[in-house]
Amino acid sequence: MEKSLRPFLESIADRVFPPDELGPGGCDIGAAEYVRRRLAGPRSADRLAVAALQDHLDASAREHWGAPFCDVGAPHQERLIEAILADDAQADVETVATLRLLIDMTVEGLFADPGHGGNRNEAGWRLLAGMAYPPRAR
């Protein structure tokens, strides 16, 4: 059976949008759940590529620190992500493209309508202070 992507998506969500003194991180905002639903629904065509990306990151994490991506801690995770994105020329195109796509989807999960699984309790919208959301007639 295919292994769950959930812990991986949660790690990515917090690397894309880390929890810090400015406010909640991507995972608390629900971005990982958004991405999970996308990959199970409208973007199911990308599911395999994301699973392959996870394998790639797990393998690198094991090689360097002897543990899967989810367990090596934020600084190491950041370094692995940076390495893929910085090394555009050498990394295989597919991996770079999938990582970009995953980051893009994660960002959507911060600010999409909560009905899609992310932006829990409009936590993402509330971070964009000054935006008049939820949408309403004026």
Added chain:
Amino acid sequence: MREEADVVLVGLGAAGGIAAHVLTSAGLTVHAVEAGEWLRNEDFRADEINGSFYDNIRGQKFRRETPNWVHPDGSTQRATASPIGQMVNAVGGSSLHFAGWSRRFQADDFRARSNTIDAYGARAVSEDCTIADWPVGYDELEPYYTKTENLIGVSGVAHHVAGLGPADAGNPFEGVRAGQYPLPPMRPFAFGERFADAAKSLGYHPYPPPVAILSDDFDGRPGCSYCGWCLGQACRYGSKSSTLVTAIPKAFATGRLVIHSNKRVTRVLVDGDRAVGVRYVDAEGHESMIEARTVMLGAYTFENIRLLFLSRDGRHPDGLGNRYGQLGRNFICRQAIEVSGFFPGEDLQLVDGPAGQAMCVDDLNGDNFDHRGLGFVRGGTVAVENELTPIRAAKTLPPWIPRWGREYKKFLLRHWSAIGGLRAMPEALPYRGNALEVDWSSKEDGPLGLPRLAVRYSMRDNERRMRAFLAERMLELTREMGAAASWRGDLGFNVLSAHDVGGARMGRDPVTSVVDEFGRVHDVVDLYVLGGATFPTATGINPTLTIQALAWRTAEHVAGGK
């Protein structure tokens, strides 16, 4: 089952809606077959992901059959995307989701070829370029522009109303108008005012473009609430003047319009050289026919062309309207340009209303400026729009800011309201080799599995130079507006755009065109094409008002002939 009508309309969108109104008011019975649903305002809900730029849940048919992209030499095959939004399948069509810009074409646009050659000589037009004059002119279309604006409710400010002389307002490049706009322009917005000041100081003539959004209550519909969820979304209040809330209810009220929603036309039926009806499939897959004295295609550029190809028969072995091999040729796609600026420490207030609140200049459009020494002909609109929705804000950052991590979060939360963009709509020219054709080997998704279209397309030098020139002017404008930094965003070169025109070119000569000036297919009697497919040139202006004015003229022509 067979049904009979005076006219059968294929697609009830921006063009079909207008035609339905004109035909039914003239006393004809119209059956409209629409592939999408018939929805009410209450069905709509603001949601970026469901809208035109992501899932486009109201455009599932369009998504299942998006054409393939082939380089003219046949070498590359790539996926297509719609950087300025995907089309809608529903009663009202893409007028539900559009931004509402409703500008007339300039008188100059209808004479694009002559004006270019008169000003710069025949050599200014490259050998492979098929730029053409239109068989209709501004003066002939003016009454239809006026009728459409008055019917649907367009908000704008006139420059030159006949008998009044030019005013110190509006667009100085707009042709003379029979009357004022039915509604005043949308309320000013901060970023637009800023653009206008900068444009003036650089010698341009900024004006708020007329839009099909109500600036005030009109014809039983409420004025815009400025909720700011508009581009790529349908209006929950009925303030956007889509055909769903304007032309179509009026047509329906006559009792002479039958709407067959959730039914999809698969073939135009032809007897000899005469169109006699259509075949359609309902949601359960059952086939039926409608017989009619006249058939009008209003299914948007791609589907109009595809249906003409797929309705081929023994007498028309290469498709209807294709006796001289012209069908699908002269296809043109808009490639928008975006330039953004960063205004640190400021709140540009772009969440304050719809994209239909806009400010633009036509000084760089058409032949409104001297092209000598520039290496290209024609031009485009340069504009700013209001409206900033959350996901868009989260993705429109300066190129030097990382797209993830602490830096990203910090910059976004601090500066999201300090970034604003300019948009240009350059006029791409028609070329030999740029064409729509059927890709018989590639099937659409879904049970019918009809073949997809292929778009054969490449960008040419005139467009490259024009884009570089416009981008430079836009960078100048952002600096003049006070941007601390500005950059050229990349909307990506692609071959779908929501301003996809040509492919069933209108012209007088059947050897070089597909339809006549009324949209009538040259080689099939009683078959008409509505929509941008008939445009000989793309112009640097949004197409829909001209599509609707032409649809009005076609419908009036058909009604008059009965």
